[in-house]
Amino acid sequence: MIHLQRxxxxxxxxxxxxxxVSLRVDPGAMAFITGPSGxxxxxxxRLIAGLERPTRGRxxxxxxxxxxxxxxxxxxxxxSIGLVFQDHRLLFDRPVFDNVALPLEILAYRRPEMxxxxxxxxxxxxxxxxxxxxxxTLSAGEQQRVGIARAIVHRPVLLLAxxxxxxxxxxxxxxxxxxxxxxxxxxxxxxxxxxxxxxVERMGKPILHLEDGRIEARAAGAxxx
Amino acid sequence: MxxxxxxxxxxxxWLEAHRDAARRSLQRRLQAPVLSLISxxxxxxxxxxxxxxxxxxxxxxxxxxxxxHDPRIALYLDEVEAGAVADLxxxxxTDARVERWTWIDADEALATYRxxxxxxxxxxxxxxxxxxxxxxxxxATADPETVAALREALAASAPGATVVSxxxxxxxxxxxxxxxxxxxxxxxGLLGLGALLILALATASELRERREEIAxxxxxxxxxxxxxxxxxxxxxxxxxxxxxxxxxxxxIGIGLxxxxxxxxxxxxxxxxxxALPGGAHLLTLLLAGLLLGWLGARLGSxxxxxxxP
Numbered sequence: 189m190i191h192l193q194r195x196x197x198x199x200x201x202x203x204x205x206x207x208x209v210s211l212r213v214d215p216g217a218m219a220f221i222t223g224p225s226g227x228x229x230x231x232x233x234r235l236i237a238g239l240e241r242p243t244r245g246r247x248x249x250x251x252x253x254x255x256x257x258x259x260x261x262x263x264x265x266x267x268s269i270g271l272v273f274q275d276h277r278l279l280f281d282r283p284v285f286d287n288v289a290l291p292l293e294i295l296a297y298r299r300p301e302m303x304x305x306x307x308x309x310x311x312x313x314x315x316x317x318x319x320x321x322x323x324x325t326l327s328a329g330e331q332q333r334v335g336i337a338r339a340i341v342h343r344p345v346l347l348l349a350x351x352x353x354x355x356x357x358x359x360x361x362x363x364x365x366x367x368x369x370x371x372x373x374x375x376x377x378x379x380x381x382x383x384x385x386x387x388v389e390r391m392g393k394p395i396l397h398l399e400d401g402r403i404e405a406r407a408a409g410a411x412x413x
Numbered sequence: 414m415x416x417x418x419x420x421x422x423x424x425x426x427w428l429e430a431h432r433d434a435a436r437r438s439l440q441r442r443l444q445a446p447v448l449s450l451i452s453x454x455x456x457x458x459x460x461x462x463x464x465x466x467x468x469x470x471x472x473x474x475x476x477x478x479x480x481x482h483d484p485r486i487a488l489y490l491d492e493v494e495a496g497a498v499a500d501l502x503x504x505x506x507t508d509a510r511v512e513r514w515t516w517i518d519a520d521e522a523l524a525t526y527r528x529x530x531x532x533x534x535x536x537x538x539x540x541x542x543x544x545x546x547x548x549x550x551x552x553a554t555a556d557p558e559t560v561a562a563l564r565e566a567l568a569a570s571a572p573g574a575t576v577v578s579x580x581x582x583x584x585x586x587x588x589x590x591x592x593x594x595x596x597x598x599x600x601x602g603l604l605g606l607g608a609l610l611i612l613a614l615a616t617a618s619e620l621r622e623r624r625e626e627i628a629x630x631x632x633x634x635x636x637x638x639x640x641x642x643x644x645x646x647x648x649x650x651x652x653x654x655x656x657x658x659x660x661x662x663x664x665i666g667i668g669l670x671x672x673x674x675x676x677x678x679x680x681x682x683x684x685x686x687x688a689l690p691g692g693a694h695l696l697t698l699l700l701a702g703l704l705l706g707w708l709g710a711r712l713g714s715x716x717x718x719x720x721x722p
Contacts, residue, residue: 239632267634279626291633293433296426342633 189215189346189377190236195245197231197401205231206401208245213379215345218372220388221381223398229381232398233348236379237269238262250345267295270339270376274351276331278323284310284334285319291342309337313367329360336364340371347371349380353387361387431642438646441619449651452615456655456702459608461662463601464698468667468690470593484552484560485579491545492573501571505550510563512553519544557584605705612651612709613716616644620717627718637718644714645707652706656699663690663698 190213313333353361442449678685
């Protein structure tokens with residue numbers, strides 16, 4: 189599903205954000221990226237999502253060679269991915285329902301089907317009863333779950349999450365990671381960045397450790413580099 | 414994903430997406446009514462000025478039609494031989510450029526002239542009739558070049574005749590009208606360009622307000638077309654409003670100019686009523702507004718979306 193070969197990313201003349209990173213995540217797998225902030229976790233996810241282009245190296249995701257993907261083909265590629273952010277990035281000018289429906293609007297779903305899918309996604313994250321409220325009125329954990337519902341509503345083949353538990357207490361964090369595990373069980377490939385090594389280790393999934401833009405070590409069963 | 418969706422849903426889904434974009438665009442405008450009204454007013458003012466000039470020009474042309482301006486060609490036949498007169502008559506009957514013609518006999522002309530005099534006895538001291546026979550020709554068209562060609566042809570078929578045409582002032586009037594149209598085009602073009610830039614700026618700033626939504630939509634795979642759609646509908650809404658407002662301004666402007674223009678015309682002994690702008694004028698204004706609104710939004714959104722993350 190994800191295959192990076194000797195990928196380097198440099199922003200301007202700054203030091204390399206990622207140096208010679210190679211990794212492979214198989215379809216249907218679930219893996220974690222850990223490391224301190226500034227280690228390059230977000231950059232790695234942004235490269236995989238096609239939000240940045242590598243300075244060097246090859247990235248292959250879901251059958252697409254990202255370095256050869258034309259600008260016109262990028263929207264189509266992104267529709268096969270779900271992205272979750274630490275800061276949720278919800279739109280506060282519209283209710284929860286419309287936030288979750290956004291990817292389906294982009295895919296031009298018709299109203300009845302859209303309603304069905306949005307409600308299914310909200311139900312999965314336990315927020316069906318909040319569909320009409322403004323996300324501003326929700327707690328941090330609830331906002332994050334709305335962000336997750338938006339990321340999975342169009343049933344992407346790949347789910348990328350950047351510090352999805354960053355602002356949450358341990359109990360909520362476990363709940364969120366459990367949600368990702370549930371999605372993975374139904375076939376969604378998932379790659380999750382987190383600095384919380386203790387939390388991640390309890391999930392029993394492959395872990396990739398990033399330090400200063402390099403892959404430092406691998407826990408047992410980690411994705412092959 | 415896409416494969417789960419049926420092909421027959423594509424068109425209705427597309428229509429729904431457009432309806433949603435239009436609705437959202439309208440809602441956004443209703444939420445900030447003052448800003449939207451300012452855009453509409455600016456476009457209205459910009460459209461109203463050239464439209465006002467246009468209506469005046471149209472009226473001026475109607476005025477010149479009002480003053481009998483059919484060009485005429487007069488042939489004075491004083492030194493023409495009888496045989497040539499027959500040739501001339503044949504020519505007048507067959508030339509398609511001739512609408513109609515009248516033979517004014519010299520004696521008839523003198524009699525008419527005598528009737529018009531306060532003291533008809535004045536002419537009695539003349540030994541003979543000094544007036545020539547005259548042929549008054551009305552060309553089929555007012556086109557100056559055709560009239561000039563006809564004039565040449567008539568002069569050739571009646572050697573010795575003095576041929577006088579009054580197409581010169583038609584030419585002058587036409588060139589004045591052409592000049593007016595040219596000025597209208599320049600003024601209209603410059604103002605239109607200005608309106609385009611203002612609308613593009615308004616669209617770009619609206620997109621800046623939407624930048625978080627645009628960023629999220631981009632990440633979710635939105636295309637340029639999808640992101641631009643609400644702006645294009647916004648441009649059409651502004652354009653429609655601007656066109657309607659310009660139409661109202663035009664009606665008011667013409668209404669206010671009516672009395673002074675008619676007084677001025679009366680001072681020149683002209684009977685002249687300023688016609689209100691017709692359906693064609695108002696429809697053109699509306700279409701110009703829609704076109705400018707759409708183009709401005711396209712220009713502004715193209716620029717803003719290219720720069721967006």
